[in-house]
Amino acid sequence: MDRDLSTLVDLVEEAYPNIPIISQLGEWMKGTFQLPSAFVMTQTITEKGNSLTSYKVICEATIMLHYPLEQEKHVPLSIAVLRDLLRKQRYSYRGKNKLLLDIDPSTFTVNTEKKERAEITFRYEYLMPVRREQVDKITIFDVKEDGHG
Secondary structure (H helix, E strand, C coil), rough: CCCCHHHHHHHHHHHHCCCCCCCCHHHHCCCCCCCCEECCCCCCEEEEECCCEEEEEEEEEEEEEEEEEEECCCCCCCCCCHHHHHHHCCEEEEECCCCCCEEEEHHEEEEECCCCEEEEEEEEEEEEEECCCCCCCCCCCCCCCCCCC
């Protein structure tokens, strides 16, 4: 699982601790999951250099909250729980893997048109370090005293 997807799963777990979370598209497409549940998906929009040691990744997240069934009716889950958690964190969230996601609050949208689920989408960004090869460091210096090589 990608680090950013893992961090989003942590976010949903914190907001809705008793709901199972699906992060595999194939499993979600089968539709054989229990209710209530949440499906989390990410899509990378762009990657660009940020500094010599890191690059910035911008992604879009989709969270589907599938409502529980009670007496053959879907009972909506509160979106306010997730929104309040993000507001409290100032739309920045650090997961268990220490990756910090900066969520753009202007892109946070909730679609509740479908009676069985709510669709939450937003954009976020995070910084990833540039991987470098390990280089052997010089630990022995040969210095001549007369100043000539």
